[in-house]
Amino acid sequence: MNTKIRQKVRRGMLTVSLLLLPVTLYYFSPALSLQGAAAGVATGSVLVFAGLFLSALFLGRAFCGWACPLGGLQEHTARLQGRPVARRRIRWIKYLVWGPWFLMLVYLILQAGGFRRVQFSYQTWHGISAADPQGLVILLAVAALFFLPAVLVGRRASCHTLCWVAPFLIAGRAVRNFLAWPALRLSGQARTCRRCGICTGACPMSIDVQESLRAGGLETTDCILCGSCADACPSGSLRLVFHEGRPQ
Ligand code: SF4
Ligand code: SF4
Structure with a gap:
């Protein structure tokens, strides 16, 4: 593919994904994963996290570069303020977020006796995430979590420091690199x-x-x-x- 077209396609995919965030938000929710696990429910978000781990076995972190809604938000923000970040100094921070959350998820799954049912659209309205005032508040809060660091710190700052999806992709890539x-x-x-x-x-x-x-x-x-x-x-x-x- 022509290189200029490839980046246009990539940015287009990120933009479409960003526009769909009001629909897809809960499918990336760490909170709903915990809530569902405690009730023995495999939520859409747990299935998405598992799917992204599997995708990374062949595609590494390509999801972040090509399809992540919050990656799209940060790349658009970089047009306003695109200074690079000192990634080596800050990238460990995301594991402080992800580690305790993942341990809690495993604990809740075990305590509930495993998953007893799958509910992909868990806590959504007909599959739509931000369909009520509470959902809209959560949507704005999550967008701010990714927008503000991109403005105040630099390019894709939350990918390095905050993202709870990245460790799944990094783990999948590590398995691939080993094999x-x-x-x-x-x-x-x-x-x-x-x-x-x-x-x-x-x-x-x-x-x-x-x-x-x-x-x-x-x-x-x-x-x-x-x-x-x-x-x-x-x-x-x-x-x-x-x-x-x-x-x-
Ligand atoms: S510095 Fe980078 S962009 Fe320039 S020629 Fe080398 S690889 Fe290509
Ligand atoms: S993340 Fe950076 S190094 Fe990796 S493919 Fe994109 S531009 Fe190249």
Whole structure:
């Protein structure tokens, strides 16, 4: 696919996903996952988290780069304020959020004796999440949680610090990297690189792509496989590829 078209398609997908957030919000809800687990119900959000873990076995964090509604919100916000973040210093914070929540989820599932039924549209109105005033308040609160850090800290700040979905994708990617089966990944050729830094400037996750390529380590838990770096590179030194092998 033409590189400019690919990024247009990607941004279009993120925008559509963002516009659908009033419908899909509860399918990403950590709170409803706990509430359902306590009642022995496998909610839509638990199934979505499990599905995203499975997707990461082959697609890494591509969901974040191509389909996440809150990723879309942050990428639109980056047009207002797009400074990079010091990702290595802040990315551990999301595990402080995710770890206790995940342990609580497991505890509640065990205490309830496992899931007794599946209710994909749990607590929605005919499948729609923000269908009442309470849902609208939750929608605005979640949007603020992702919008404000993007404005105050920088690019996709909440992807690094807050997102409770990212650890599922990172875990799936870790399994894939251990077993090294075919999967989507970023590949590069340092010998053709002109060291212009355009790739680094294009990365929505604030990765120093130029330096990573020079050092021979493009694989990182922060990469959302969006292809922005590859599509901006004037020398064609970077590519999104689908093949097997250990991370580069
Ligand atoms: S390194 Fe490239 S593919 Fe990965 S997040 Fe940054 S721009 Fe996207
Ligand atoms: S954009 Fe391409 S040529 Fe420029 S630094 Fe990045 S990899 Fe090298």
